[in-house]
Amino acid sequence: MPRRKHIKIAEVRTFENVFDYKQENVEQHIINYLGSDKPVTLELGCGQADYSINLAKLYPHRNFIGVDRKAARLWNASKNANSEKLKNVAFLIAYIEKLNEIFQRIKAEEIWITFPDPYPRRSSIKKRLVHPRFLEVYKNILLPEGKIFLKTDDDTLYAYTLKVIEEEKLILHKSTDDLYKSDLLSEEEKIQTKYEKQHLAEGKKIKLVCFSFNDIA
């Protein structure tokens, strides 16, 4: 591993807005940092957390938590949040699979999953972040009226997500296989992550799906 990455991995755990799932009472530490009275949005597999940071700027009255298993990526996220002086965003080094054990009190209004690894091979379908085993986790950490948003460039993952929504009898709120063909995008939809910018530069179409577990009036 390059020396710079080693330094980041060691240093990131000393940052006040970065938490590690191995810390005792990690949920309480996050609540102490953010305060517990504001609605929460989670960004899962956040990388450098472009969604959390841009949403935190748009909505100062809301809290945002970016989660990724790769500590070095959260080093960049933390630095970017600090340079914007954002106090309503925190980062958690964790496996998404562990979140229902970690979050007992934190319940999200929204989950954003942006450009997850598509895992195209049949043998790795279980690793897709919209596989039913992940949905079980999300059900526990999302408010009953909460929504899940997925952005991807990948046709197979997009089709698979729609299939899972149908099979699991979830509620589909929006799906598009070409987000930018419309000029009526919400401020949230317009945010572009590092990976999204790369895919757009390669001429790929961006897909978006929004769904929930329960029918929301």
Ligand SMILES: C[S@@+](CC[C@H](N)C(=O)[O-])C[C@H]1O[C@@H](n2cnc3c(N)ncnc32)[C@H](O)[C@@H]1O
């Ligand atoms: C392709 S990157 C996308 C990063 C970012 N969302 C973006 O759009 O720029 C996928 C990220 O998901 C993270 N990831 C994948 N599976 C994960 C898991 N099970 N738990 C936590 N993070 C995960 C990876 O570490 C990686 O940073």
